[in-house]
Amino acid sequence: MTKTTFEHPKAAPGKPAHGAGGHPGACPHGHGAAQDGTPPLRLIAWEITRSCNLACKHCRAEAHTEPYPGELTNAEAKALIDTFPETGNPIVIFTGGEPLMRKDWPDLVRYAKSKGLRCVMAPNGTLITPEVAKTMKEVGIERVSISIDGPCKDTHDEFRGVPGAFEASMRGIQYLKDEGIEFQINTTVTRGNLGMFKDIFKLCEEIGAVAWHIFLLVPTGRGAELGAEIISAQEYEDVLNWFYDFRKTTSMQLKATCAPHYHRILRQRAKEDGIPVTFENFGLDAVSRGCLGGVGFCFISHTGIVQPCGYLELDCGDVKKTPFPEIWKNSKHFNEFRNQDCFEGKCGVCEYHKVCAGCRARAYTMNGSHLAEEPLCSYTPRKAKKDA
Numbered sequence: 001m002t003k004t005t006f007e008h009p010k011a012a013p014g015k016p017a018h019g020a021g022g023h024p025g026a027c028p029h030g031h032g033a034a035q036d037g038t039p040p041l042r043l044i045a046w047e048i049t050r051s052c053n054l055a056c057k058h059c060r061a062e063a064h065t066e067p068y069p070g071e072l073t074n075a076e077a078k079a080l081i082d083t084f085p086e087t088g089n090p091i092v093i094f095t096g097g098e099p100l101m102r103k104d105w106p107d108l109v110r111y112a113k114s115k116g117l118r119c120v121m122a123p124n125g126t127l128i129t130p131e132v133a134k135t136m137k138e139v140g141i142e143r144v145s146i147s148i149d150g151p152c153k154d155t156h157d158e159f160r161g162v163p164g165a166f167e168a169s170m171r172g173i174q175y176l177k178d179e180g181i182e183f184q185i186n187t188t189v190t191r192g193n194l195g196m197f198k199d200i201f202k203l204c205e206e207i208g209a210v211a212w213h214i215f216l217l218v219p220t221g222r223g224a225e226l227g228a229e230i231i232s233a234q235e236y237e238d239v240l241n242w243f244y245d246f247r248k249t250t251s252m253q254l255k256a257t258c259a260p261h262y263h264r265i266l267r268q269r270a271k272e273d274g275i276p277v278t279f280e281n282f283g284l285d286a287v288s289r290g291c292l293g294g295v296g297f298c299f300i301s302h303t304g305i306v307q308p309c310g311y312l313e314l315d316c317g318d319v320k321k322t323p324f325p326e327i328w329k330n331s332k333h334f335n336e337f338r339n340q341d342c343f344e345g346k347c348g349v350c351e352y353h354k355v356c357a358g359c360r361a362r363a364y365t366m367n368g369s370h371l372a373e374e375p376l377c378s379y380t381p382r383k384a385k386k387d388a
């Protein structure tokens with residue numbers, strides 16, 4: 001059975017990820033920035049439906065099982081896909097909600113593939129049957145992410161709100177493996193599972209995940225009620241330093257998402273270790289950056305609202321009213337994110353801004369503005385120190 005290999009969005013070895021416009025989110029596929037300096041899109045997270053069969057405690061979407069009104073129709077969804085290639089050559093993440101709850105998902109993926117787009121999917125894993133896995137393979141899904149937030153059924157099911165979720169996801173993973181579809185595990189970091197990290201990683205290894213992506217909890221949606229689960233700035237510093245060291249012990253691809261300050265920590269630690277931050281030494285992390293929202297990444301909601309990411313409900317445009325490439329190019333907020341001068345507090349003066357930029361969603365939910373400083377970063381920029 002042939003195995004699909006998902007190539008990461010990265011710069012060609014030896015070449016910087018920055019395009020002609022100098023944006024760190026520039027195109028990994030050799031396409032430079034547009035003539036006008038608009039950075040090309042690398043990744044689109046597209047919430048094809050918000051309906052979901054689970055009830056996770058932290059869910060940014062506060063997803064429920066019932067249908068949501070206003071979901072893009074099949075025709076609207078295809079018209080949107082038609083516009084994707086104009087923005088660069090983005091990888092499309094078919095997400096949700098639970099993307100498998102949208103009946104026409106195979107048709108949409110087939111259509112996107114016919115436009116030359118690379119497609120990956122982010123189901124929670126519980127609805128993957130042998131037939132679903134076969135269809136995924138047939139339509140050309142290149143990688144699937146499955147979220148696992150605890151190393152065993154008790155911890156995972158408690159967090160995901162539905163008994164049996166862990167075992168159903170594990171079964172789903174087995175069906176993916178049977179079809180030779182590669183998968184990664186996504187884990188949300190909370191105070192509750194911090195102590196279980198080694199066990200979660202061991203599980204990823206045992207089941208044969210190609211990557212482990214950790215997502216640092218954003219207190220939005222149902223996650224806003226999880227105050228006590230949000231770890232402190234110092235705990236973030238500790239866990240991201242641990243992640244830096246742990247990376248050296250495994251060949252599995254590790255990535256910290258919604259943890260932009262990891263890109264600062266990586267550079268601080270690499271400098272101490274005397275290791276240049278190159279693709280050869282650090283893989284994707286060397287050529288990517290922390291918050292890619294509006295710079296190389298965006299999110300499109302089930303109704304067609306474009307956002308910097310799923311965790312920040314900042315309306316940057318409506319694809320039903322404005323062509324998506326125009327939104328990507330002209331959105332006021334996206335242009336703010338492309339210019340450090342627009343940032344407030346220490347993120348506005350930080351020498352690591354270009355590789356970090358802080359989590360814009362946490363800035364919004366915890367500090368009241370999408371341009372405020374990252375609330376969970378303990379670093380004091382050199383310039384802020386001088387001015388103090």
Ligand code: HEM
Pocket residue numbers: 006008009043045093095120121122143144145184257258259284288290291292293297299309310311
């Ligand atoms: C290949 C399979 C992958 C799948 C299925 C996947 C899935 C997801 C999903 C579901 C989200 C959340 C979207 C949202 O609600 O906003 C996300 C976020 C994200 N992913 Fe992935 N991902 C994959 C690979 C990657 C890779 C290789 C990268 C590296 C560049 C990446 C970078 C990101 C970024 C930057 C975010 C947005 C969160 C942020 O702003 O930091 N993903 N991913």
Ligand SMILES: C[C@H]1O[C@@H](n2cnc3c(N)ncnc32)[C@H](O)[C@@H]1O
Pocket residue numbers: 058059060061122146147148186187188215216217218219220221223258311
């Ligand atoms: C794509 C990933 O996003 C996670 N996810 C869902 N809601 C939140 C939140 N509030 N904060 C961080 N991650 C979240 C999912 O659990 C999935 O693993």
Ligand code: SF4
Pocket residue numbers: 052053054055056058059060061062063096097098124160
């Ligand atoms: S986090 Fe994902 S799986 Fe959980 S309720 Fe939300 S959409 Fe569903």
